[in-house]
Amino acid sequence: MPRTYGAQHEHGVMKRVLMHRPGTELEFVRPETLTAFNFSQPVDLPQFLREFDALADGLTALGVEVVLLTDVLKDEPAALDYISRRPNITYTRDLAVVLDAGVLLMSMYHKGRKGDPWVIRLAMEKLGIPIVGEVRPPGFIEGGGIMFLTERKLLVSLCDRTTESAIYQMCDLLLGDHVDEIVMVAVAEGVVHIDGVLMFVAPNLALAYRPALELYPSTIFRKGRSPEYVWLPDYLERHGVEVFEVDRTECERAHVNYVTVAPLTVVGYDWAERTSAEIVRRGGRVIGVPGQQLIRGNAGPHCMTCPLLRV
Numbered sequence: 001m002p003r004t005y006g007a008q009h010e011h012g013v014m015k016r017v018l019m020h021r022p023g024t025e026l027e028f029v030r031p032e033t034l035t036a037f038n039f040s041q042p043v044d045l046p047q048f049l050r051e052f053d054a055l056a057d058g059l060t061a062l063g064v065e066v067v068l069l070t071d072v073l074k075d076e077p078a079a080l081d082y083i084s085r086r087p088n089i090t091y092t093r094d095l096a097v098v099l100d101a102g103v104l105l106m107s108m109y110h111k112g113r114k115g116d117p118w119v120i121r122l123a124m125e126k127l128g129i130p131i132v133g134e135v136r137p138p139g140f141i142e143g144g145g146i147m148f149l150t151e152r153k154l155l156v157s158l159c160d161r162t163t164e165s166a167i168y169q170m171c172d173l174l175l176g177d178h179v180d181e182i183v184m185v186a187v188a189e190g191v192v193h194i195d196g197v198l199m200f201v202a203p204n205l206a207l208a209y210r211p212a213l214e215l216y217p218s219t220i221f222r223k224g225r226s227p228e229y230v231w232l233p234d235y236l237e238r239h240g241v242e243v244f245e246v247d248r249t250e251c252e253r254a255h256v257n258y259v260t261v262a263p264l265t266v267v268g269y270d271w272a273e274r275t276s277a278e279i280v281r282r283g284g285r286v287i288g289v290p291g292q293q294l295i296r297g298n299a300g301p302h303c304m305t306c307p308l309l310r311v
């Protein structure tokens with residue numbers, strides 16, 4: 001039978017992705033609850049949905065099957081009721097990482113997200129994807145803080161929403177059986193997730209804000225070996241990855257927060273002109289989508305997509 005899950009790299013051809021098209025739960029985002037749900041402003045729901053649909057349509061145009069969370073859970077009234085009160089469920093990336101062997105469930109740091117992984121667990125079970133493991137408190141980590149350099153080398157950022165104990169749990173769960181290296185990338189303070197300052201758009205090309213990645217050493221964990229300390233840009237160069245540098249303003253406007261559908265084939269916000277032009281210059285393809293409402297959730301397209309299958 002053909003594979004239906006396994007997304008253990010960042011730039012293989014994406015075939016299936018789990019997304020959540022929000023509904024009235026976004027009405028819980030009000031001026032007095034912005035901090036609680038990590039939004040910069042309340043949203044215009046109809047416009048938010050138009051922008052979300054443009055993102056989903058862009059992925060579909062590139063051959064990706066978009067699986068909607070509420071379709072998977074349509075026969076689960078308790079889950080649907082829960083989702084209807086949780087404005088951040090749209091950011092499915094943060095809740096799970098789908099490995100070739102199954103799904104690793106995250107442990108949410110932010111109060112506005114605590115409890116959310118149970119919904120994704122239920123959805124994954126309904127999709128026939130086994131549970132490899134789950135990070136548990138007092139360890140906290142979210143999917144936007146994780147990305148694969150290769151199928152066997154995993155980057156995990158020690159960022160504002162990740163604790164070292166969560167990374168040690170991941171080492172226990174994954175090293176040896178599923179990956180050979182876990183690189184703990186200690187990023188600069190103020191970085192919520194690594195996908196805001198680093199994005200792989202091809203096996204040999206990453207977009208990155210270097211100052212956030214080279215302030216502190218990164219730590220390589222391997223099973224049965226002592227940790228090794230490196231600076232991430234040097235580590236990437238050692239693996240043949242060229243870094244195209246972006247500045248702080250570009251990071252703040254999610255110019256690196258693309259969804260990579262295939263090497264040099266990406267979907268991102270339509271205002272990320274310089275990074276998009278560089279991808280096109282190298283022979284790539286960029287689909288730009290509007291995001292004036294989407295970005296009010298302090299997130300980009302990458303955050304709204306949980307890859308289920310890459311080949």
